[in-house]
Amino acid sequence: MTSNNARNDQEPWWITNYRGHAPVQRYSHHNLAKTRRTIDFYIRHLGLEPDQTILDLCCAFGRHTRELTQRGYARAVGVDLSPDMLTHATSRDADAGQRPRFVRADVRALPFDNASADAALLLRSFGFLDTSKEDLGVLKEIARVLRPGAFLGMDHFPPNSATTKVGKRVLEGATATTTMHTSWDPATNRLNTHMSTRYKDGHVDSFPSSSRLYKPEELGELLAGAGFAVEGQFGGYDGSRLSEDSTRCVVIARRL
Structure with a gap:
């Protein structure tokens, strides 16, 4: 079962990505x-x-x-x-x-x-x-x-070779696992990431994100x-x- 976390395509990612419980799982490592x-x-x-x-x-x-x-x-x-x-x-x-x-x-x-x-x-x-x-x-x-x-x-x-490194990263939370796929766009200096949080019950929340590195x-x-x-x-x-x-x-x- 997959959910877009009540995402409105007209809204920017920095609004839709911080809804629900997925952010708690993504950032619980702090x-x-x-x-x-x-x-x-x-x-x-x-x-x-x-x-x-x-x-x-x-x-x-x-x-x-x-x-x-x-x-x-x-x-x-x-x-x-x-x-x-x-x-x-x-x-x-x-x-x-x-x-x-x-x-x-x-x-x-x-x-x-x-x-x-x-x-x-x-x-x-x-x-x-x-x-x-x-x-x-x-x-x-x-x-x-x-x-x-x-x-x-x-x-x-x-932006440098470490912060713009592309690939896959997995964050293990208490009740869910988040997989992050990252790409770098040197033309815009933006780090683009697609995140997918899978809960133990099989529910999945998916999120894009994009930020400019100065x-x-x-x-x-x-x-x-x-x-x-x-x-x-x-x-x-x-x-x-x-x-x-x-x-x-x-x-x-x-x-x-």
Whole structure:
């Protein structure tokens, strides 16, 4: 039995792919140690303070929002467009302290006042839109809600032989197995993936995805065009130097 997960062909993949239970299976490999390491990095490099308003944009299950809240950052806000992701996020109470706050919103039109936030995170959720102009619009909207001098932390995959590797990958979840077939289009710098999640009862959900990978200098140009200055680029959350072979580009940018 196969399902398209209630997919509307008129809707983009970054809406249809985050419905239902399949995303829980696909991304269940993220563990608490990784989340804590990521938040440790941003607390240090963004200079986060407990009384600040911190936006965790495209937060999905809210794991970073939850970690911040548990550490006493009570004004952290998780923002995501997917009601299913937010339902999953809000169903998990914080282990201690205040319950995390989540808001359903499109990152292209954030429901916050100008210069009302002290910091923002945009982690592994950039390049999904069809054009660079649209991606620039996302960064401009983030700049709008950040106060001057506030920091944005980004985590993006730069294009190189490792990140554009094509082929098949299998992710084993608790109740399902996801098979991913990936291809690379050098003409558009887009990584295209077809994912199929098979549950133990034989039910299958299938999803396409496509994201543009920006070179670090290209990402820097977009950030500059949106009103940011790049303060640092790293090859990982261990603070390693960014190189041509780095499989991720962690960016610290300051709102001008």
